Amino acid sequence: MPNMLRILISDKLAQEGIDLLKAMDDVEPVVRLGLSEDELAQTIGEYDGLIIRSGTKVTAKVLSNPGKLKGIARAGVGVDNVDIPAATKKGIIVMNTPGGNTISAAEHTMALMLAMSRHVVAACNSLKSGQWDRKSFEGNQLNNKTLRMIGLGRIGMAVAQMAKGFNMRILGFDPFAAPKEAE
Secondary structure, three states: OOOOEEEEEOOOOOHHHHHHHHOOOOEEEEEOOOOOHHHHHHHHHHOOEEEEOOOOOEOOOOOOOOOOOOEEEEOOOOOOOEOHHHHHHOOOEEEEOOOOOHHHHHHHHHHHHHHHHOOHHHHHHHHHOOOOOHHHHOOOOOOOOEEEEEOOOHHHHHHHHHHHOOOOEEEEEOOOOOHHHHO
């Protein structure tokens, strides 16, 4: 098919994402991991798009001869590994996926809260050493506890929502959040 969009994936990406691209009739995803700056600079012009995570550095050198490259998609939030002024100068759109890791980060936060409140690490280490002092690992329930949060962005709001499922009282501060959102 002559109008196929060739997309270079230069960092590890979930197979589900790659499969979504493969399912499209007009997209040809190409996975090439571990490219050096020079290799990426030599290759980038052959592709219409580039999908990266935090491992690939898209420098001015990489973008010096972008060929048919039209866009760089960051699978994640930060784009500090992309020289945005250089991309803009070449007419290349840089985009990210700000909500892409929200649920994972919030779930990880809840997992850490549970691990801390229930002394999971200490209990695991105790078991590994052949000890088990049950009373030392009783921990605390999250139910009816107060969670104080600084930051009510996407992840903070997701954590607050999950914490409500544990019947926790949420007190949050965010100088950028509207009072209605903070409720």
